[in-house]
Amino acid sequence: MGLKKAGQVRQEESPAGFRRYERNYQGLLCQLGDPDPAVRRWAVRDLASYPEAASELVLLLAEEPEIEVREAIATSLELIGGRTAVEGLIPLLRSEDAGLRNTAIEVLQHLPDDVAVHTERLLVEPDSDLRIFAVNIMETLPHPRREEWLSGILRSDPHVNVVAAALNLLSEIGSERVLPGVLEAGRRFPAEPYIQFACQMVEKRIRSL
Amino acid sequence: MLDLEINEDEFCVFRELFYRRTGIWFEDSKRYFVDRRLADRIQATGSENFRQYYLKLRFSENTPEWQALTNAMTVNETYFFRETHQFDCLVNSMLNEVAANKPDGGRIRIWSIPSSSGEEPYSIAINLLENWPALERYEVEVLASDIDTRILEQAQRGVYSPRSVQHVPEVYLQKYFHRLANGDYQICEDLRGSVEFSQVNLMDPAATRCFRNVDVIFCRNLLIYFDDASRRKAAEVFYDALTHGGFVCLGHSESMSRISSLFTVRRFPDAIVYQKPTRGVRP
Amino acid sequence: MKRVLVVDDAATVRLYHRQVLEGAGFHVDEAINGIEAMEKAVAQAYDLYIVDVNMPRMDGYSFLRQLRTRTDVSQAPAVMVSTEAEERDRMWAYAAGANYYVTKPARPEHLLTVATLLTGGGSE
Numbered sequence: 001m002g003l004k005k006a007g008q009v010r011q012e013e014s015p016a017g018f019r020r021y022e023r024n025y026q027g028l029l030c031q032l033g034d035p036d037p038a039v040r041r042w043a044v045r046d047l048a049s050y051p052e053a054a055s056e057l058v059l060l061l062a063e064e065p066e067i068e069v070r071e072a073i074a075t076s077l078e079l080i081g082g083r084t085a086v087e088g089l090i091p092l093l094r095s096e097d098a099g100l101r102n103t104a105i106e107v108l109q110h111l112p113d114d115v116a117v118h119t120e121r122l123l124v125e126p127d128s129d130l131r132i133f134a135v136n137i138m139e140t141l142p143h144p145r146r147e148e149w150l151s152g153i154l155r156s157d158p159h160v161n162v163v164a165a166a167l168n169l170l171s172e173i174g175s176e177r178v179l180p181g182v183l184e185a186g187r188r189f190p191a192e193p194y195i196q197f198a199c200q201m202v203e204k205r206i207r208s209l
Numbered sequence: 210m211l212d213l214e215i216n217e218d219e220f221c222v223f224r225e226l227f228y229r230r231t232g233i234w235f236e237d238s239k240r241y242f243v244d245r246r247l248a249d250r251i252q253a254t255g256s257e258n259f260r261q262y263y264l265k266l267r268f269s270e271n272t273p274e275w276q277a278l279t280n281a282m283t284v285n286e287t288y289f290f291r292e293t294h295q296f297d298c299l300v301n302s303m304l305n306e307v308a309a310n311k312p313d314g315g316r317i318r319i320w321s322i323p324s325s326s327g328e329e330p331y332s333i334a335i336n337l338l339e340n341w342p343a344l345e346r347y348e349v350e351v352l353a354s355d356i357d358t359r360i361l362e363q364a365q366r367g368v369y370s371p372r373s374v375q376h377v378p379e380v381y382l383q384k385y386f387h388r389l390a391n392g393d394y395q396i397c398e399d400l401r402g403s404v405e406f407s408q409v410n411l412m413d414p415a416a417t418r419c420f421r422n423v424d425v426i427f428c429r430n431l432l433i434y435f436d437d438a439s440r441r442k443a444a445e446v447f448y449d450a451l452t453h454g455g456f457v458c459l460g461h462s463e464s465m466s467r468i469s470s471l472f473t474v475r476r477f478p479d480a481i482v483y484q485k486p487t488r489g490v491r492p
Numbered sequence: 493m494k495r496v497l498v499v500d501d502a503a504t505v506r507l508y509h510r511q512v513l514e515g516a517g518f519h520v521d522e523a524i525n526g527i528e529a530m531e532k533a534v535a536q537a538y539d540l541y542i543v544d545v546n547m548p549r550m551d552g553y554s555f556l557r558q559l560r561t562r563t564d565v566s567q568a569p570a571v572m573v574s575t576e577a578e579e580r581d582r583m584w585a586y587a588a589g590a591n592y593y594v595t596k597p598a599r600p601e602h603l604l605t606v607a608t609l610l611t612g613g614g615s616e
Contacts, residue, residue, distance in 0.1 A: 003338065098551040102549075474527070
């Protein structure tokens with residue numbers, strides 16, 4: 001007993017015992033439906049090597065109750081990326097499940113190139129929550145039209161929280177080009193203390209940096 | 210030589226970005242510390258000003274610059290009994306919980322990664338021998354891994370400068386080290402033989418696959434240098450490696466909050482650590 | 493001095509809440525998501541939690557649910573602050589363990605009234 005000598009340590013093999021199915025694409029898809037979350041988790045991890053699995057992974061994400069599996073799905077989708085993943089995740093932004101919405105946003109934030117083409121469309125969605133999420137996704141998007149889009153929101157978006165989201169983003173990094181928009185936002189929401197606060201913050205930061 | 214001044218707004222904006230990425234928050238009192246190092250990095254990257262440098266950082270999180278920056282902003286020395294409160298926590302709290310679920314003679318695995326030049330796994334071993342009364346009732350394995358073979362060889366030789374052992378209590382120094390002719394200290398053979406060293410790249414699934422049923426992982430001051438995706442991957446590796454109810458100790462300024470929600474935070478008298486939930490328990 | 497934990501992923505929002513609350517004598521700590529909030533909650537006692545909904549890694553509902561099941565954190569009142577204004581969101585907040593629900597953007601007077609109501613005031 002006590003501290004074991006090196007060299008006596010047994011190295012474990014990976015838990016192959018529960019692989020009831022083949023470790024090929026079809027077999028892995030079957031495992032996505034296994035009642036054991038550990039099995040689902042391993043299958044999700046292995047499916048990261050199969051870009052064609054994107055839509056199946058998104059479907060599972062929408063229903064998966066276990067965090068360990070959800071996180072694995074998020075990681076695999078980030079690795080796979082691409083159009084299918086993005087188009088599958090965007091509808092999840094409307095979910096009533098806050099955890100699911102936020103997982104979708106996080107994955108989308110890690111796929112800026114694939115998301116860019118959808119940004120413009122999302123920014124004019126009737127649902128203000130979706131417009132807010134579009135702004136959130138822009139956090140990691142060094143797109144040449146980023147400031148143009150954000151200025152557009154500042155100037156004309158009717159919803160206070162969409163404007164607030166744009167200001168929050170710009171308080172980290174904005175150029176003088178957005179200043180007119182910032183001032184306009186302040187004029188449009190004179191009775192909103194948070195907007196006034198955020199406009200002042202953005203203005204100050206832009207002038208100092 | 211460019212004398213770069215960082216103004217207050219630049220400091221605030223930088224501080225916020227660094228906090229968001231790493232969880233480390235610089236108080237206003239750290240202005241001088243931060244400004245100097247920030248100015249160094251701006252120059253080192255050939256950036257014209259803060260704004261240019263900031264934009265580089267902001268939109269490319271997995272560049273080597275983040276590593277260089279984090280390196281510059283954190284203290285990186287390795288030595289024996291570093292952050293000793295975590296070793297206290299190991300023997301006072303974590304191992305007792307772990308052992309409660311093991312039969313007598315059961316196996317307990319502790320994994321130190323990165324083990325670097327060995328100070329951490331040897332510190333763990335000494336703490337086990339000296340401060341865990343229940344040690345004799347179980348089979349305890351201390352596993353130590355690093356990506357760098359040279360540093361692993363160094364660890365296996367177990368030779369250290371006086372500076373590296375300065376926090377080792379004298380009585381342990383006598384017991385577990387030999388003093389060498391040049392003033393260095395070497396870990397005694399018995400202890401050297403009690404740590405299992407291996408070369409492992411944490412990002413390589415083939416290498417980490419065989420680490421299973423681990424009860425406690427020490428991963429201190431590594432993940433802070435990783436990008437988002439790699440950190441998540443590392444968290445998953447740890448999750449897979451751990452038993453249910455097993456523990457992860459990160460560096461004192463590190464946090465799972467930027468990494469993963471897989472683990473539950475636990476507060477013990479000596480330290481705050483992370484735990485893989487026991488089976489079926491998650492609100 | 494009453495201690496408040498402000499949990500929101502937007503720095504400007506945290507700063508805004510901080511200024512409002514510090515002005516009334518509260519001590520304010522911050523967290524960027526539910527995980528960091530839990531880390532701080534286990535490390536020190538709070539008199540009030542101000543919690544956003546949409547945050548990366550762990551959202552506000554998950555944080556509150558976990559908070560309410562733990563015995564090692566202060567079961568202080570929690571105000572959920574959210575952009576969502578539907579009645580159902582309010583109900584979910586209460587079900588998760590919030591004591592009060594404020595729609596964003598919060599007006600300073602409203603936030604202070606609620607904070608004082610739930611804690612007895614900052615500088616008591």
